[in-house]
Amino acid sequence: MNQLFARLGLIKSAMPAAATLQSPAPNRPVEPAMNALSAREMFNRVGMLPVLIMMYIAFYFLTRYFSEDGVSNFMSMANSMNILRQTSINLVLACGMTFVILTAGIDLSVGSVLAVAAVLGMMTSLPQNFPHLALPVFLIAGLLMGMLNGVMVAGFKINPFVVTLGTMTALRGAAYLFADGTTILNRDIPSFEWLGNGDFLGIPWLIWIAAAVVLISWFILRHTVLGLHLYAVGGNPQAARLTGIKVGAVLMFAYSISGLFAGVGGAMSASRLYGANGNWGSGYELDAIAAVVLGGTSLMGGVGTIWGTVIGALIIGVLNNGLTILGLSSFWQYVAKGVVIVLAVMLDKWRQQQASTN
Amino acid sequence: MSQIVLEMSGICKRFGATRALDQVQLQARSHEILALMGENGAGKSTLMKVLSGVYQPDAGEIRLGGEAIRVHSPLDARKAGINLIYQELSVAPHMTVAQNVFMGSEPRGSFGRVDQKAMRERTQAVLDSLGARFSPDVLAGSLCIADQQQVEIARSLIHKSRVLIMDEPTAALSDRETERLFEVIRKLRSDGIAIIYISHRMAEMTELADRVTVMRDGGYVGTLERSEAKPDRVIQMMVGRPLGDFYQHKNGRTPGAVRLEVRNLASRKIRDASFAVRSGEVLGLAGLVGAGRTELARLIFGADRAQGGQILIDGEPVNIREPLDAIRRGIAYVPEDRKGQGLFLQLSALANTSMNVLAQNARGGVLQHKALRKLTEDAIRQLAVKVPGPDGIVGGLSGGNQQKLLLARWLAIRPRVLILDEPTRGVDIGAKSEIYRIIHELAMSGVAVICISSELPEVIGICDRVLVMREGHINGELSGDAVSQEAIMALAIQSPVATVQ
Incomplete structure (x- = not known):
């Protein structure tokens, strides 16, 4: 009888007039399956963290073994800070990429967007132009290019791979054209020199910026209506539409924020190196995609977290740093990076299978 | 042998x-x-x-x-x-x-x-x-x-x-x-x-x-x-227990004023559909697969664009161009293809049940997790959904439990018109009888329900009135004692003239 009343309660609350909500039943039944699930969930939530930690430790011993005096400063504060700083730009791009991949899309253009934004920003910073407007130009240029991708994907419904392959190529050309084939150098950039070279509380601004981008992304995905809509659109676009979600607007947001973050990345790299040219950021899109995939985000959309992306980006960062300290040639570094990416994802897949069948 | x-x-x-x-x-x-x-x-x-x-x-x-x-x-x-x-x-x-x-x-x-x-x-x-x-x-x-x-x-x-x-x-x-x-x-x-x-x-x-x-x-x-x-x-x-008559969920309903009226609705697949549903009424939509029942529902809901015709809610003409317009008018549509068009299989029960009322449970776009949890927990308890909790992923649930969660999502908007497309397909007997009871209780509380179904005993058992569609057209209407499997089938497979002969 209680159950019936409870149901009637729900039915009543379904009426516009009766807004009273049903009071919960006194004792919630304890589900035995819940403990098992939360254990499994823990397992899932840790994700690739063990791989990151194992790699970090392995590189410590490797660098110690191969060093001449048997001492390694791989784990030192200075080098750890180095790793974070070297990771920061990729992490910013990877956060934008996470939004796009969650909607089952892809953004191949982030490297080129970064280049165009960097070149335009550096041009603005030249003394004969508007030096104090440089920073907004980086960001607005990135945002506009992201919106261009968004319009074509959401508005014209063209496959995102094709759209961003096109903008990747075209914007790369545009970056060379804007820079006139040379490198724009400017040692005097007071308005944004701090970004790539300054510290705050003993930690480089590059790391603070990356951390802020991560926090903003996490907040959007975890705590906003928009975030849940992103997962919904990626998981089942048809159902999302029938649920009244504006699928086009959600896609537009994903590509725009990816462009904006690429603009932030452009500002970071231009400031760090006091310059920009058409070749800036080439291949960055692949590192960003690798970080997202390493973080367990599904290329099919709808599944993934920003923390996974952080761990994925750090894995790539540790790998780059460790292999460089070991003195491996850059050719071998490419090989090692590719192998580790594929192995890590295989391991992750195996781990998930274990988690779901047992 | x-x-x-x-x-x-x-x-x-x-x-x-x-x-x-x-x-x-x-x-x-x-x-x-x-x-x-x-x-x-x-x-x-x-x-x-x-x-x-x-x-x-x-x-x-x-x-x-x-x-x-x-x-x-x-x-x-x-x-x-x-x-x-x-x-x-x-x-x-x-x-x-x-x-x-x-x-x-x-x-x-x-x-x-x-x-x-x-x-x-x-x-x-x-x-x-x-x-x-x-x-x-x-x-x-x-x-x-x-x-x-x-x-x-x-x-x-x-x-x-x-x-x-x-x-x-x-x-x-x-x-x-x-x-x-x-x-x-x-x-x-x-x-x-x-x-x-x-x-x-x-x-x-x-x-x-x-x-x-x-x-x-x-x-x-x-x-x-x-x-x-x-x-x-x-x-x-x-x-594990004797089940009372399956379809005893029809008595005591008294339909009120006309809630939804459709006039000459047309599209490429639908010809000139006109009908009305009263509040507190369960209207059946029968016909063969491919007769245009789902297409008609999608037109009303704004999932497809109509080429002509008018939709009125409580006597007022409304302009429905996309699902969001329909939802704002209190029209809910639970699609036939639960997994393909309804659920977000990789997401949690919470996300699935609250997807339609996120804006109402957010401040400045920021989700109020507590309110959403409570909403989900209430729905799980009230519809007796077997799921480990609000965070359980819906992809692993049985058909009946998935259908209940989908239903909960639409009940959360407090619908005035509820369109159900094959609500008990792939659902077990226990959940089926519960869904019938929910439909009945919704009608009792004044919701206008349209139920598309291919199972004739279901149509006859739960609906007050039945429209039969054939080749994109409403071929006839049956109510009261005229509703029978034979009458529905006759209207579903031949034109009314032939029926008379």
Whole structure:
């Protein structure tokens, strides 16, 4: 009888007039399956963290073994800070990429967007132009290019791979054209020199910026209506539409924020190196995609977290740093990076299978 | 002549803390159709996955032709002559019928090339034996679902099937197609294949089964011979308690004012549809599959664009251009294809139930997790959904529980008009009767309900009035004592003039 009343309660609350909500039943039944699930969930939530930690430790011993005096400063504060700083730009791009991949899309253009934004920003910073407007130009240029991708994907419904392959190529050309084939150098950039070279509380601004981008992304995905809509659109676009979600607007947001973050990345790299040219950021899109995939985000959309992306980006960062300290040639570094990416994802897949069948 | 081909005994299987199968037994005999019945979540599918090598049992024995066997993979099962045809068909749409039938075991000619001729001829032979009416050379994707199913059956026959398992094969078929499928199944039986038939539909069990094995909550309940397997008795075994009349949810309703009115609605597939639903009324929308029922619902909901006509809510004309407009007017639409168009399978119960009311439970776009949790927990409790909690992922739930969560999502908007498209498809008996009760209670509280259904007893049992569609047109209306299976079928298959003659 209680159950019936409870149901009637729900039915009543379904009426516009009766807004009273049903009071919960006194004792919630304890589900035995819940403990098992939360254990499994823990397992899932840790994700690739063990791989990151194992790699970090392995590189410590490797660098110690191969060093001449048997001492390694791989784990030192200075080098750890180095790793974070070297990771920061990729992490910013990877956060934008996470939004796009969650909607089952892809953004191949982030490297080129970064280049165009960097070149335009550096041009603005030249003394004969508007030096104090440089920073907004980086960001607005990135945002506009992201919106261009968004319009074509959401508005014209063209496959995102094709759209961003096109903008990747075209914007790369545009970056060379804007820079006139040379490198724009400017040692005097007071308005944004701090970004790539300054510290705050003993930690480089590059790391603070990356951390802020991560926090903003996490907040959007975890705590906003928009975030849940992103997962919904990626998981089942048809159902999302029938649920009244504006699928086009959600896609537009994903590509725009990816462009904006690429603009932030452009500002970071231009400031760090006091310059920009058409070749800036080439291949960055692949590192960003690798970080997202390493973080367990599904290329099919709808599944993934920003923390996974952080761990994925750090894995790539540790790998780059460790292999460089070991003195491996850059050719071998490419090989090692590719192998580790594929192995890590295989391991992750195996781990998930274990988690779901047992 | 009938002999035991397959014997499973003492089968146990655990997933974490959940005991999915506990000491289950089953016997399949040649020249016989065994119906495997049970509510969703009773363990039927798990048992069949153990049999076909998808899962490994923790304990128990499988004997095939008297010999104990171990099935480590679906390939092992196929080699042993055990074939499973899933509910969701798995034909490759861009390959021909013959290529589909021989996928993975293509006949080889010289130099390792595929022997196209042999493949076609052998496929043709099997198709002939099934009475199929399509050629081995057409693309599988161009066939209707019933024909695609025959392709799958043909695939299993190529492999000298001894045991053929069919999991809800009629879920997506029209009545005529179902009849054809039954002929095929009976023919396979007379060829000596042991058939295990899983279904929720009682009528199919009485029509086909030689014996019935019933499961409940992962355990074995019992097996009945054909003569003992009366629907009442089987239902009682399935739910563990006698079920009152299934459709006693219609009395005491008094329809109020007209809530939704549709005037001359038209699109490419719909011709000139006009009707009205009153508040507190359950209106049935019957007709054959493809008659335009879903299309009409989608027009009202704004999922497709109408080419003409008018929609009025409470007497006021409304302009519905997209689903969001309909939702704002209090129209809810629970689609037929639960997994494809309704649920977000990778997301949690919370996300799935609250997706329509996120804005109401957010401040400045920031979600209020507490409110959402409470909303979800209330819905889970009130609709008696079996899910580990608000964070449980819905992809792993049974059909009935998924349907309840989807229903909860739409009840959360407090609908004024609720359109249900095949609300009990693929749902077990227990959940079915609960859904009927929910529909009734919603109508009692004043909601106007439109219910699309292909199950005639359901339409007759729960609806106050029935519209019958035929070829994109509302072909007739039945109410009161005029509603009968015969009357609905007559309107569904012929024009009204012919009915009179």
